[in-house]
Amino acid sequence: MQIYLPIADLPVNIFLVLGMGLAVGFISGMFGIGGGFLMTPLLIFIGISPAVAVASVASHIAASSFTGAINYWRRRALDLPLGMMLLSAGILGTAAGVWLFTKLREMDQLDLMIGLSYVTLLTGVGSMMIYESIKAEMRTRQGMPATLRRPGSHTWLHGLPLKMRFKRSKIYVSAIPVWAIGFIIGFVGAIMGIGGGFLLVPMLIYFLRVPTATVIGTSMVLTLITMASATVMHAATNHLVDSVLALILMVGGVIGAQFGVRTGQAMRGERLRLLLGLLVFAVGLRFAYQLVVQPDDLYSLRLVGME
């Protein structure tokens, strides 16, 4: 069944888009991420322009992370003060990202920037996760504990001023790295059309030593609010948010996530991280391939203005 998308200006098969929402929702529920890094490329692949895809996926991620955040809130696995601190910088980052997005589109370099950011971020984060989880796997084989928890260990980040205490996460850190992480996630999310969960979770664990119990719930709150504000900003500045497309994706995503959560809970943490690492890395490689291999058509069109 075909449905015409009012902003993307093309008809799509409603069941195909719903299926994509389900599949990405399943993965996002399983790994506790938004899944934007999968959804945006998929939409581009079925013919939706990158700009509309990035802008519309933001609202889809807002929906699925809201579902997740409510579930974590009920289990009290959510550090709201830490989330709010990340957020204050995250909104600034989102605004800066939307601004750069508009500029790059005018300069005809948006597709390139989206491609390059995907390659560097995804292959980088993906390979780090693969390395980390293989090491953990090997430690378990040798009969040692899988994760090396060093609660007392401090890095130079802990020497910075403006220290704050976050009770639920049981950490005492400077506000500066918290703000920096929030800004980066907001900025990257607005340009790439991703929530940034797969970036934020490792950053919070490795840099701020946030315990795994609160990290996913907190990351979901941040994702929720940055993506909701990215939706509003993209709609107000670029007029590219397709709410019909977003609605179909959301419905699929929310349903798929429920089944993903169950599958994810049945798996060991290290195994789960290895799988996510492989997935992230593979998507990164796919983008690298696209940038390096000669495109079928060297020419492309962009609409400047209608009369």
Place this chain on the structure above:
Amino acid sequence: MRTRTLILVAVLTACSIAPAAAERLVVSLSNHRIAITSSFVGDDLVLFGTIEPDAGKTLTRRDYDLVVTVTGPNQTLKTRRKERVAGIWVNVDSREFLRVPSYLAILSNRPVETIASPDTSRRLQLGLDNYQLTQRVGADFADTVPDDPFRAAFVRLELQYGLYRQESTAVTFLTPTVFRAAVPIPSNVPTGNYNVDVKLFAGGALMTRTSTALEVIKAGFEQYVADAARDRGLLYGLVTAFMALFIGWFGSVVFRRD
């Protein structure tokens, strides 16, 4: 006497140049308004027409040719070219096409180059190669030769999207003076006013021409959403964000297991 001869000669010459006055085109479209609704997947219009003699005259010729040009609302487009820079493919060069039709169909009963001389074809913009596509070249505005790489790429891409087309069998004569033309409207057409220009040729010369119009509009829900996104972006964004929150909340309630 002399002046009279001159006038007579002038009148005779005028008659021989413009025999066009003998024919008249009567055309009608099957539909003057195409509504894009949520189930829109493209449409096919039919243009019907007859060649009528002018009052008090009869048609003597039988070798008529028709060229129908359908143009959509004008738009400005950028054609960009990629080149390999440091191993990756980057848009390096671009050309702007100013106020070119967003939809252009050139339909005829036989290949346009066999209908009229190259000169006439160029003057009357018969065929995609002869259609005027203005480019911004530095500070100048000009159309280029048909095999200019940017122009060729532009036309090729538009052909791929189905927005530009040239069909030499789309016009069929039912009798020597009654014809029909199929006008394909693909699903990705822009909204706006479309012009349909019908030119009648005989023996390579333009006899007469007429035009009609059609309108492509978004209707119902599609129109409502598109208008809201364009005119009230902030409100539209807020509504979309709240819709996301509602769906997310709804999902967590429906699938709640504790």
